[in-house]
Amino acid sequence: MADSYIVSGNPHWHAPVSTRKIMLDVIIALSPAVIVSFLFYGWSEIFVMLESIAFCVLTEWAITKFLMKKPSTIGDLSAVVTGILLAMTLPADMPWWIVLIGALVSIGVAKMTFGGIGQNIFNPAIVGRVFLLISFPAQMTTWPAPNGFIKNVDAFSGATLLQQVQLLGADKAEALVNFGTLFENIGGSAGEISALALLVGWIYLLCRKVVKPWITISIFATVAIIAGIFHSVDPMTYTGPIFNLLTGGIILGSCFMANDYVTSPMNDWGGVIYGFGIGFILMMIRYFGSYPEGMAFAILIMNMTVPLINRAFHQRKYGRK
Amino acid sequence: MSKLTFSIGGVHPRDCKPAKDKAIELLPLPETMYMSMAQHLGAPAKPIVAVGDKVKTGQVIAESAGFISAMVHSPASGTVKAINPMPDIAGRMVPHIIIDVEGDEWVEGVDTGEDIVSEIPQDSLAMLERIKACGVVGLGGATFPTHIKLNPAPGSPKAEALLINGSECEPFLTSDYRLMLERPKRIIIGAAIMQQILGGPKCSICIEDNKPEAVTSMRNALAQLGYPDMEVVRLKKKYPQGSEKQLIQAVMRREVGSGALPISVGAVVQNVTTAYAVYEAVQKNKPLISNIMTVTGDCLPVEAQHNYEFRIGMPLSYIAEYAGGVPKAAAKIVSGGPMMGKAIANLDAASVKGSSSLLYLKHKTTKRLVEQACIRCGHCADACPMGLEPFLLNRLYKAGNRLDELEKHAVQDCIECGCCLYSCPAGIPLLDNIRIAKQQVMSAMRARAAAAKASAEANAASETKAEAKKQ
Structure with a gap:
C-alpha cells in the first residue's frame, strides 16, 4: 500500500x-x-x-x-x-x-x-x-414616522403604542391596536414594524430546525396569561393580552433574541422556565415600571439565570430514572 | 410508514446504499490466507495446529481460550505455513495462523449442499454445542460469542423476546439487506433455532422501512415456513436503530439499565447474519468461515460496487484488488459504515468474522470541519440516543480531573455511535474526547469494584477468624 x-x-x-x-x-x-x-x-x-x-x-x-x-x-x-x-x-x-x-x-x-x-x-x-x-x-x-418608500398616511412620529399607554391610558392606547397592527406597527424600533414578517422568519427557523419553539411559546403564553388576569381585573389601567403580544419588542425579542443558543438554557424544560421568567419580568416592567417597554431588560435579567437553569435541568437519560 | 422507533435522540444520515442492487458474488480463494486469533470479543483463541500440518476446510485450527472466546476454523484446505503475530486493520500485532491454500476440500460431516433444511432438531443443548463448535459470533459488529448470549447465566430473567436485527441503519452497508433478499428462509430457520434454544420467546425480525423489498422477502419466506410466534416488524428509519439498546426500546418500549445486559429486560438481540450463521452451523454443521462484505463508497461508480461472499482470512487487499483496486479518489478506507466503522490503517490485514465492508470515502466526504468554539446549540444532546449531554462531557473532560462529575453525567453509558460529532456545527471532536473520558471513568469504576471486592473478602476472612477464635 x-x-x-x-x-x-x-x-x-x-x-x-x-x-x-x-x-x-x-x-x-x-x-x-x-x-x-x-x-x-x-x-x-x-x-x-x-x-x-x-x-x-x-x-x-x-x-x-x-x-x-x-x-x-x-x-x-x-x-x-x-x-x-x-x-x-x-x-x-x-x-x-x-x-x-x-x-x-x-x-x-x-x-x-x-x-x-x-x-x-x-x-x-x-x-x-x-x-x-x-x-x-x-x-x-424619539421615533421617526414610517414614511419611507411606502407612505403611511396615518403615521405619526413621537410615541410608540407602549408609550401611548402612559400618555393616554390603557384603554385609549388599546383602541389604536387593530388587525393592521399585525402587519405594520405604528412607529417604534425599525425592526419591530411588522409582527407578521418577524413571525414568518421565526417559522422559517423552526422548519430549518435551527431553533426549538419552547422558549418563544413560553414567553408568549406567560405574557398572555398575566395580561389576561390583570386586564380582566382592571381594563382601565392594564392593557390586555393582544395589545401586549403585538406591541414593542416582544416578537423580535422572543423569536430572535431570547432563544439565542449561547445565552439561553440547553434543555427544553429549562427553556420553558426561562421563558416564563422573561414574560413575567416583561409584564411587571410594562405594568409597574417607569419604562414603557421591558423586553431587553427581561432578557438580560434571565440571561443571568441560565448557568443555574443549566445545572438544574438535564436530558432524560436512557435506562436511568 | 411505520412509527416504531426509539424515542431518545438519533440522527438521519443521508440514505445512500449504492450497492443495494448488487447480487452476492462468490470470491475465489487466494493463495495464502491469514486467520486472526482475535476475531471475537473475549480471549484470543489458542492455535491447536502446528506449522506443516495439513488442514481441511472447516477444520478447527484454534480453540476457545476462556469462557468468552470462540473457535476458529480453517477457511480452505492446505498447509499451515506459519503461526506469527501480524498487524490487524489498526496495526496492532495479533497472532495469526497462515495457511498455504491448496484447494477447498471440506472436513467430514459438513453438509455443503444448497438444499434448505427446515426441520429443527429438538435437543436445545446439542444445538447450543453445535453453535459453539462452529465458532459462531455476533456478526452485527460486536462479535460476541453467540452460544453465550443464547445461554443466559443461571438466575437471569426468562427471555421474552428475541429480536433479529435487520435494521442495517448504517448508510452504504448492504450485506444484511442482500442476505435478506437472497437467502431469507435460512435466516428465518436460524431465528427459529435460536427461539427454541431460548425456550420459545416471541421472535421479531426488525427491518427499517427504507428496505421494503427486504420486508416483503422476509414476510414471504416466513409465510412459506409458517413458524408460530414470529413476525417481521417494520421500523421507522433512524440511526442508530441497530444498536442493541435502541432496538430493544424501539420494539419492546423497555430500557436496559446502565451496565446491564439486554436479558435483564427479557430481551436477546441477534443480527440477521448471525441467524444465518446459526442455520449453517446447526442444520449443515458448517462452521463460520464465510460472511458477506460490501465493497462500496462514494468514489466508486455503481458498476464497481459489489456484495461478496468472502472466506474469512482473505486479506482485505486481495478483496480490494479483486473488486478493481482502491479508487484513486479514496482518502479514507473504512471497515464498517461511515457512522461507526473503523478506519483501516493496514489494508494488508486479514478479513475477520466481523468484517462487513470496505468503504472508500472521498476527502470531501470524510474531512472534518475546522474546530470552532461551542455555540451551545445543543444539537449534540438532541442527537445522543443515550440522552447524554456531549457538550458537557467534552467540557468536563477538557477541564481535567473531573472523573466524578463525568461518571455522574453517565459518560460510561456512551455507545460511541458518533451522533454527537456527526451533528456538531462547530466541528468539535466530541466523540474523540468522550471516548477517552469513558475509558478513564470505566477503569476508575473497575478499580473501585475490585477494591470493594477485596475489602469485602478481607472482612469476611477476619470474621471467620473471629468466629474461629470464639469457638
Missing part, C-alpha cells in the same frame, strides 16, 4: 451543518422584517443597518487581530447577525456615531470580553441596545 489514507475515529462523515450555515439561516429568517423596515423607513434605515453590520464585523475583526491575536472569527457570520439585530432595535434616524458606540459595546464588551462566540453570558445586541437606551435616552425614544 503505497498511498496513505486518513485514519481517525468514527464517525467518518459529517452532517451538512456548520456555525456559518446556522447564522446564514438566521440572516435569511430576519430578512423579511428587515425588508419591511427598509420599505417603511427608506434610506435612513438602510444606512443604519449597513453601519451597524459594518461596525460590528469591524470591531470583531479588530479585536481578534490586534488584542486576541487569534484567527479571525468573522467568517462564522455571528457578528453580522448581531449587527442586524442591533440595527433592528434602533430608531431609523440614528446618527452613525451612536450606532458605532452600540456596535462597540455589543461586540467589544458583551461578546469579545467573555472570549468571543459561545462564551458570552448576555445577548450582545441587547447589551448594545440597553447601553444606548441608558446613555442616549432622547435619541433612543
Whole structure:
C-alpha cells in the first residue's frame, strides 16, 4: 500500500451543518422584517443597518487581530447577525456615531470580553441596545414616522403604542391596536414594524430546525396569561393580552433574541422556565415600571439565570430514572 | 410508514446504499490466507495446529481460550505455513495462523449442499454445542460469542423476546439487506433455532422501512415456513436503530439499565447474519468461515460496487484488488459504515468474522470541519440516543480531573455511535474526547469494584477468624 489514507475515529462523515450555515439561516429568517423596515423607513434605515453590520464585523475583526491575536472569527457570520439585530432595535434616524458606540459595546464588551462566540453570558445586541437606551435616552425614544418608500398616511412620529399607554391610558392606547397592527406597527424600533414578517422568519427557523419553539411559546403564553388576569381585573389601567403580544419588542425579542443558543438554557424544560421568567419580568416592567417597554431588560435579567437553569435541568437519560 | 422507533435522540444520515442492487458474488480463494486469533470479543483463541500440518476446510485450527472466546476454523484446505503475530486493520500485532491454500476440500460431516433444511432438531443443548463448535459470533459488529448470549447465566430473567436485527441503519452497508433478499428462509430457520434454544420467546425480525423489498422477502419466506410466534416488524428509519439498546426500546418500549445486559429486560438481540450463521452451523454443521462484505463508497461508480461472499482470512487487499483496486479518489478506507466503522490503517490485514465492508470515502466526504468554539446549540444532546449531554462531557473532560462529575453525567453509558460529532456545527471532536473520558471513568469504576471486592473478602476472612477464635 503505497498511498496513505486518513485514519481517525468514527464517525467518518459529517452532517451538512456548520456555525456559518446556522447564522446564514438566521440572516435569511430576519430578512423579511428587515425588508419591511427598509420599505417603511427608506434610506435612513438602510444606512443604519449597513453601519451597524459594518461596525460590528469591524470591531470583531479588530479585536481578534490586534488584542486576541487569534484567527479571525468573522467568517462564522455571528457578528453580522448581531449587527442586524442591533440595527433592528434602533430608531431609523440614528446618527452613525451612536450606532458605532452600540456596535462597540455589543461586540467589544458583551461578546469579545467573555472570549468571543459561545462564551458570552448576555445577548450582545441587547447589551448594545440597553447601553444606548441608558446613555442616549432622547435619541433612543424619539421615533421617526414610517414614511419611507411606502407612505403611511396615518403615521405619526413621537410615541410608540407602549408609550401611548402612559400618555393616554390603557384603554385609549388599546383602541389604536387593530388587525393592521399585525402587519405594520405604528412607529417604534425599525425592526419591530411588522409582527407578521418577524413571525414568518421565526417559522422559517423552526422548519430549518435551527431553533426549538419552547422558549418563544413560553414567553408568549406567560405574557398572555398575566395580561389576561390583570386586564380582566382592571381594563382601565392594564392593557390586555393582544395589545401586549403585538406591541414593542416582544416578537423580535422572543423569536430572535431570547432563544439565542449561547445565552439561553440547553434543555427544553429549562427553556420553558426561562421563558416564563422573561414574560413575567416583561409584564411587571410594562405594568409597574417607569419604562414603557421591558423586553431587553427581561432578557438580560434571565440571561443571568441560565448557568443555574443549566445545572438544574438535564436530558432524560436512557435506562436511568 | 411505520412509527416504531426509539424515542431518545438519533440522527438521519443521508440514505445512500449504492450497492443495494448488487447480487452476492462468490470470491475465489487466494493463495495464502491469514486467520486472526482475535476475531471475537473475549480471549484470543489458542492455535491447536502446528506449522506443516495439513488442514481441511472447516477444520478447527484454534480453540476457545476462556469462557468468552470462540473457535476458529480453517477457511480452505492446505498447509499451515506459519503461526506469527501480524498487524490487524489498526496495526496492532495479533497472532495469526497462515495457511498455504491448496484447494477447498471440506472436513467430514459438513453438509455443503444448497438444499434448505427446515426441520429443527429438538435437543436445545446439542444445538447450543453445535453453535459453539462452529465458532459462531455476533456478526452485527460486536462479535460476541453467540452460544453465550443464547445461554443466559443461571438466575437471569426468562427471555421474552428475541429480536433479529435487520435494521442495517448504517448508510452504504448492504450485506444484511442482500442476505435478506437472497437467502431469507435460512435466516428465518436460524431465528427459529435460536427461539427454541431460548425456550420459545416471541421472535421479531426488525427491518427499517427504507428496505421494503427486504420486508416483503422476509414476510414471504416466513409465510412459506409458517413458524408460530414470529413476525417481521417494520421500523421507522433512524440511526442508530441497530444498536442493541435502541432496538430493544424501539420494539419492546423497555430500557436496559446502565451496565446491564439486554436479558435483564427479557430481551436477546441477534443480527440477521448471525441467524444465518446459526442455520449453517446447526442444520449443515458448517462452521463460520464465510460472511458477506460490501465493497462500496462514494468514489466508486455503481458498476464497481459489489456484495461478496468472502472466506474469512482473505486479506482485505486481495478483496480490494479483486473488486478493481482502491479508487484513486479514496482518502479514507473504512471497515464498517461511515457512522461507526473503523478506519483501516493496514489494508494488508486479514478479513475477520466481523468484517462487513470496505468503504472508500472521498476527502470531501470524510474531512472534518475546522474546530470552532461551542455555540451551545445543543444539537449534540438532541442527537445522543443515550440522552447524554456531549457538550458537557467534552467540557468536563477538557477541564481535567473531573472523573466524578463525568461518571455522574453517565459518560460510561456512551455507545460511541458518533451522533454527537456527526451533528456538531462547530466541528468539535466530541466523540474523540468522550471516548477517552469513558475509558478513564470505566477503569476508575473497575478499580473501585475490585477494591470493594477485596475489602469485602478481607472482612469476611477476619470474621471467620473471629468466629474461629470464639469457638
